[in-house]
Amino acid sequence: MDCKPGNIALSDSFDTSETRDPAEREEALFARLPAILKRAAAAPAYAEHLAGIDLHGVRSREALARLPVLRKSGLPARQKAAPPFGGFLADPSGSFGRLFTSPGPIFEPEPAAEDPWRAARGLFAAGFRRGDVVLNTFSYHLTPGGFIMDSGARALGCAVIPAGPGNTEQQFELIEAYRPVAYCGTPDFLKVLLDGAAASNRDVSSIRRALVSGAAFPKSLQDEFSAKGIEAYQAYATADLGFIAYETPAREGLVVNEDIIVEIVRPGTGDPVPPGDVGEIVVTTLDAHRPVIRLALGDLTAAMAGLSPCGRTNMRIRGWMGRADQATKxxxxxxxxxxxxxxxxxxxxxxxxxxxxxxxxxxxxxxxxxxxxxxxxxxxxxxxxxxxxxxxxxxxxxxxxxxxxxxxxxxxxxxxxxx
Incomplete structure (x- = not known):
């Protein structure tokens, strides 16, 4: 069955883990969690943060919800007191490919892996395929945004143009020479490219699909891109965690990524909200090299009931719905x-x-x-x-x-x- 956007099959999935029974996924995640918590507690800051808790017994969402949250807004102060990572890594010098900083400042390591930010399945859902040429306009300078998309696209077998943001005239030259079929970047900059190309009679018609993030993507802009032959999908990603959720051809919310646990809590607390209520996003990653336990991101969203028509069975969220604190993107x-x-x-x-x-x-x-x-x-x-x-x-x-x-x-x- 083909769906309209870019002839991406609605039932296409990156792998079988995306379509497994939700109860099977939940059981697998929480079976792995105690070992991840033990690994996290080997770091001095997590040892203090989780002191007195029976980590072996944290095998359900209810038990996880009783652990204290770690606020992203507090990371700059913690990292300044114990550079570079605030004491939250057992081996701060090991198994990292790149080291970044984001505004705050917050310092972030990139695990040495093929797709360390778990971006490939989100790009696949947006229609990126082996052999595609991808124009990546996220920044490669100091912050991880460019590398998040770059590593995911190359894991899929795509060739990536590391363009970064700005320099529209040079971007037009790259597009006309390499004829990329896909775009990664903010929706704002894609509009800048399209408007600039129209005004200067440059040919950017090779771009047919896009994965956008980092800024609001209202339906008016989605429709504008679609009218120009570009089907753009959005991802919810952060510099410290990578891809958290991504849009699929069903266009009904964003599907939570595999190998992470997403909770939605009442802002300022760690208490889960009732299903469907708006709350703050809290994420736990099952990455033994760099575990992150109940990181409260300061972003608001709400869970959606039911399963996605695209066939993916993980939790869905409504996307970014504002900030739980005053920091904003x-x-x-x-x-x-x-x-x-x-x-x-x-x-x-x-x-x-x-x-x-x-x-x-x-x-x-x-x-x-x-x-x-x-x-x-x-x-x-x-x-x-x-x-x-x-x-x-x-x-x-x-x-x-x-x-x-x-x-x-x-x-x-x-x-x-x-x-």
């Missing part, structure tokens, strides 16, 4: 309250700060509102440069009089709305 990069505070430290002439995130069409925009008693164009330009240096993103700056900004404790105001 802009153009594929996290921006955190700590970074906004650092701007204030570098410019003591500023008072209260508030980063406002909005949308202009299909593009994320951010404006730093800053109180000051001495506004000037020079100050505005200097603060804008600091914002870009710290957040690695461009944004505008609006200076306000002291007392103009709300006294509500909100440092980042995400005002984006999606149809």
């Amino acid at each position: 802009i153009k594929g990069m996290f921006v955190r309250p700590e970074q906004v505070a650092e701007i204030g430290r570098r410019h003591p002439e500023l008072g209260r700060l508030r980063l406002v995130v909005t949308r202009d069409g299909e593009t994320d925009m951010m404006t730093l509102m800053a109180e000051t008693a001495a506004p000037s164009e020079a100050l505005s330009a200097a603060v804008g440069a600091t914002l870009q240096a710290i957040a690695k993103l461009k944004g505008s700056v609006t200076l306000a009089a002291p007392g103009d900004l709300p006294n509500d404790g909100k440092i980042i105001a995400d005002e984006r709305r999606y149809e």
Whole structure:
């Protein structure tokens, strides 16, 4: 049975583990979990975090839910106190292929494996196949995004163009020369490429499918890509965990990846929410080289009832539904309250700060509102440069009089709305 998007068979799966009985999967995951917990507890920080718990008895979701959560927002401080990984790895120098950093900063090791971020099955679900040429526009510089997609695509047998973001003219040359059939990157940058190609009469028609992540992907943008002959699917992935869930040709939610356990909890707690309720995503990975136990990501989602029509039987989530904390993702990069505070430290002439995130069409925009008693164009330009240096993103700056900004404790105001 062929489905419309790219003639990908709706019943196609990466391997048989995706279509096994849900009860069989659950039993297999929790049979492996005690050994993973024991491995994690060999690291000093996890030994302290899990002290006093009978790890051998954690063989169900109910037992797992009684373990304390580890908050991603707290990792920068922990890693600063015990560099580089906060004491959460038993052997911080072993079995890693690459070492990265993401905004926060958070330091992340890449396990030395063929597909260390578990990206291949998500790319397969989006229609990527052996022999495809893939344009990968995620960054290869310091952060793992580019390598997450690169390793997954090459594990499938694809040839990858390591393009990275930006430099649209050079991207057009690469596309016209190599004729990639697939794209990896943010949906925003794919739109930039398509609009730029149309305006400059460049041929990017070889791209027929895409796997997008790192930014919102509203239906309006999905329909725009589809009208141009590109079927784009989304993935929910993070720099520290890789692929967590991915869209399939059924287009009914995102299917949770294999070999991980996803819980949805009440924000600020470790308590699972009732089925269907919106809550914070908590992930446990069954990776003996780098186990991660109940990492609370700060993102909101909800579980979907039933099984996917594509034949995959794992849990489904509705995708990204906002932030449980004030950190937010802009153009594929996290921006955190700590970074906004650092701007204030570098410019003591500023008072209260508030980063406002909005949308202009299909593009994320951010404006730093800053109180000051001495506004000037020079100050505005200097603060804008600091914002870009710290957040690695461009944004505008609006200076306000002291007392103009709300006294509500909100440092980042995400005002984006999606149809």
